[in-house]
Amino acid sequence: xxxxxxxxxxxxxxxxxxxxxxxxxxxxxxxxxxxxxxxxxxxxxxxxxxxxxxxxxxxxxxxxxxxxxxxxxxxxxxxxxxxxxxxxxxxxxxxxxxxxxxxxxxxxxxxxxxxxxxxxxxxxxxxxxxxxxxxxxxxxxxxxxxxxxxxxxxxxxxxxxxxxxxx
Numbered sequence: 001x002x003x004x005x006x007x008x009x010x011x012x013x014x015x016x017x018x019x020x021x022x023x024x025x026x027x028x029x030x031x032x033x034x035x036x037x038x039x040x041x042x043x044x045x046x047x048x049x050x051x052x053x054x055x056x057x058x059x060x061x062x063x064x065x066x067x068x069x070x071x072x073x074x075x076x077x078x079x080x081x082x083x084x085x086x087x088x089x090x091x092x093x094x095x096x097x098x099x100x101x102x103x104x105x106x107x108x109x110x111x112x113x114x115x116x117x118x119x120x121x122x123x124x125x126x127x128x129x130x131x132x133x134x135x136x137x138x139x140x141x142x143x144x145x146x147x148x149x150x151x152x153x154x155x156x157x158x159x160x161x162x163x164x165x166x167x
Contacts, residue, residue, distance in 0.1 A: 004080050004102045004141035007031055010045050012059040025059055031080065032064045039085055042067055044077045051147065068164065069094040069146040076145050081105060083137040091129040093162045094146045098123040103140030106133040127152050129163070 002008070012025040031041040044062035048054075049070050067077040069092065078101070081087060089110060100117050108114040110129040117123055123142075127149055134140050152160040 004139040005031075005041075008043050008045075008078060010059075012046075014058065015056065030063060032066070034064070034066060038082050040082065040087060041080045042077060044075060046076045047073065048075075049073045067144065067146065068092070069148050072148050074145065074147050078141055078143050079132075081132050081134045081140045081142070083134055083139060085134050087132040089129055089131040090163045091127060091160060092146070092164070093127060093149055093151060095127065095149050096123070096125040097145045097147075098125065099143045101141040101143055103134070103138045104136060105140040105142065106135060107131075108133055127160070129160075 007028045007030050010025060010027055010029050011023065013021060014024040016022050029043040029045065031043055033039065033041045042065065044065045044067050046059050047062055047065075047070060048057070050072050051074050053074065067075055067079065069075045071093070081103075089108075100119050100121050100123075102119050104116055104118040106114050106116050107123065107125075108131050114133075132140075154160070
């Protein structure tokens with residue numbers, strides 16, 4: 001398996017005009033490092049503006065993109081969190097499905113609870129305020145499929161807003 005610091009390879013499929021299945025992409029996706037080499041890096045593989053998606057759309061390219069799910073859409077990406085790095089507390093308006101591919105990461109919630117998630121383990125995150133903490137020296141690579149969601153509505157009618165990371 002390639003290291004968590006290497007550019008990932010993406011293979012995509014689509015259909016020819018006659019409906020035959022074909023490969024539409026086989027390329028390396030450059031990692032985007034908006035926080036410098038000691039921070040997080042990202043690779044966005046696909047981003048669609050609506051669900052259900054149109055399987056006849058060509059898979060786009062998303063260089064220099066911080067993964068954020070579009071309203072009513074879906075995104076497929078990886079995040080690499082460098083060793084001894086902490087991502088600030090934030091909330092997304094999405095349901096996030098994640099798999100830790102390599103390394104380990106601490107998922108901390110705004111109430112202070114935390115869990116360590118290791119390679120081969122899974123996360124379903126429903127729009128919570130959270131942060132990622134890498135307490136090891138090894139980069140943690142996590143794969144995400146993120147689906148747009150409605151805002152969380154509390155019993156008193158308060159809606160919880162998205163808080164996004166800025167570059």
